[in-house]
Amino acid sequence: MSEDIRPQIGLRPVINVSGTMTSLGASIVVPEAITAMTQILPQFVEINDLQRKASTIIARLTGGEAGLVTASCSAGISLAVAGAITGPDLLAIEKLPEATTDKNEVLVQMGHVVSYGAPVDQAIRLAGGKVVMIGQSTSTHRYHMENAITDKTAAAVYVVSHHVVDYGLLNLKEFVEIAHAKGVPVIVDAASEYDLRIFLEQGADIALYSGHKFLGGPTSGIVAGRKDLVRNAFLQNMGIGRGMKVGKESIFGVMAALEAWEKRDHAGIRERETGYLNLWKQTLDDRPGVTALIEPDPTNNPLDRLRVIIKAEEAHITAWDLAAALRTGAQPIIVRDHEVEHNYFYLDPCNLHPGQETVVASRLAEELDKARASNEIIATPFEDLSRHRFDGALKWPD
Numbered sequence: 584m585s586e587d588i589r590p591q592i593g594l595r596p597v598i599n600v601s602g603t604m605t606s607l608g609a610s611i612v613v614p615e616a617i618t619a620m621t622q623i624l625p626q627f628v629e630i631n632d633l634q635r636k637a638s639t640i641i642a643r644l645t646g647g648e649a650g651l652v653t654a655s656c657s658a659g660i661s662l663a664v665a666g667a668i669t670g671p672d673l674l675a676i677e678k679l680p681e682a683t684t685d686k687n688e689v690l691v692q693m694g695h696v697v698s699y700g701a702p703v704d705q706a707i708r709l710a711g712g713k714v715v716m717i718g719q720s721t722s723t724h725r726y727h728m729e730n731a732i733t734d735k736t737a738a739a740v741y742v743v744s745h746h747v748v749d750y751g752l753l754n755l756k757e758f759v760e761i762a763h764a765k766g767v768p769v770i771v772d773a774a775s776e777y778d779l780r781i782f783l784e785q786g787a788d789i790a791l792y793s794g795h796k797f798l799g800g801p802t803s804g805i806v807a808g809r810k811d812l813v814r815n816a817f818l819q820n821m822g823i824g825r826g827m828k829v830g831k832e833s834i835f836g837v838m839a840a841l842e843a844w845e846k847r848d849h850a851g852i853r854e855r856e857t858g859y860l861n862l863w864k865q866t867l868d869d870r871p872g873v874t875a876l877i878e879p880d881p882t883n884n885p886l887d888r889l890r891v892i893i894k895a896e897e898a899h900i901t902a903w904d905l906a907a908a909l910r911t912g913a914q915p916i917i918v919r920d921h922e923v924e925h926n927y928f929y930l931d932p933c934n935l936h937p938g939q940e941t942v943v944a945s946r947l948a949e950e951l952d953k954a955r956a957s958n959e960i961i962a963t964p965f966e967d968l969s970r971h972r973f974d975g976a977l978k979w980p981d
């Protein structure tokens with residue numbers, strides 16, 4: 584790693600074993616993207632021509648007819664939905680988020696209405712879409728969807744994520760089959776997925792990705808798929824897309840990240856990550872009250888994580904107090920703790936600089952030793968955490 588700017592500007596040098604989190608700066612941007620951004624920043628370009636070049640690369644990697652770079656995947660949801668509602672009608676585009684048609688309903692399975700930091704349904708509403716939830720949180724059947732499609736239906740949104748309910752819902756193939764039988768386009772939010780082709784192959788009309796997650800590009804989103812729908816999303820730059828503007832550096836940066844992705848040594852990276860997981864597992868195995876399990880990614884990305892299960896009575900600390908302890912100190916470690924109320928967290932190996940894995944291992948050992956040596960069990964009531972979750976944000980910037 585080159586010189587670390589963070590201490591110089593008063594930021595804590597956090598180590599990310601949480602995943603590609605917006606709150607931590609997403610991912611480590613690949614050198615190819617950094618070079619590309621540096622090259623383009625001092626130059627003027629004709630942005631629509633640059634987007635045309637991006638379209639070619641996105642089409643090649645995704646198998647879609649065309650592609651567009653947006654400010655984020657969330658912006659991609661809004662622009663793709665907006666395009667499905669307005670078509671190429673420039674006046675309708677200017678009028679959004681007020682829809683000039685009543686064909687603005689957007690279907691989404693209730694078990695897919697999640698938060699990726701903001702609610703999925705809000706990205707649809709921002710685009711003038713009227714969200715029609717189908718099914719219940721843990722069940723959607725064909726009849727739910729078939730009966731929800733009317734002449735007011737503009738699109739159907741399908742979310743692929745570890746956040747969504749993972750049983751009892753319609754899978755993408757069925758979702759597409761039902762939508763297409765009535766001429767409804769399907770937009771897939773695949774923000775965190777590695778596979779750039781599979782959702783279009785399974786019949787999606789649009790697939791959306793984050794540029795700044797696994798791809799290691801700058802903050803951006805990728806819209807890929809049917810040319811008319813991609814074009815209609817592109818046209819939103821003259822409307823609601825303006826407030827979600829993407830600059831030349833992000834467009835060119837994500838183009839470079841996509842090309843680097845094609846050439847990346849995926850097997851080598853996987854092997855390095857497996858080494859990290861084994862090191863952490865060895866550090867944790869045989870400690871009282873601690874169970875460490877290597878588990879595959881829930882949406883089948885080629886990625887494993889370490890699940891660290893804590894029995895507070897034996898480890899003398901709860902999983903959430905351990906996560907909090909790791910967040911303190913000279914090199915704060917941020918674990919993946921969104922299910923921590925179930926007494927476990929995960930360690931994600933895919934955002935580490937070489938050498939940080941040993942810091943993670945020694946900090947885990949240090950905090951667990953300390954807890955074990957304490958006479959009391961460190962156990963903050965979980966409700967206290969919940970009550971104070973937004974305190975920091977609500978008093979920002981102090």
Ligand SMILES: *Cc1c(COP(=O)(O)O)cnc(C)c1O
Pocket residue numbers: 605654655656657658699742743744772773774775792793794803804
């Ligand atoms: C991360 C994520 C998003 C948001 O992506 P951004 O590019 O950060 O806007 C949307 N949907 C899902 C499922 C995500 O995981």
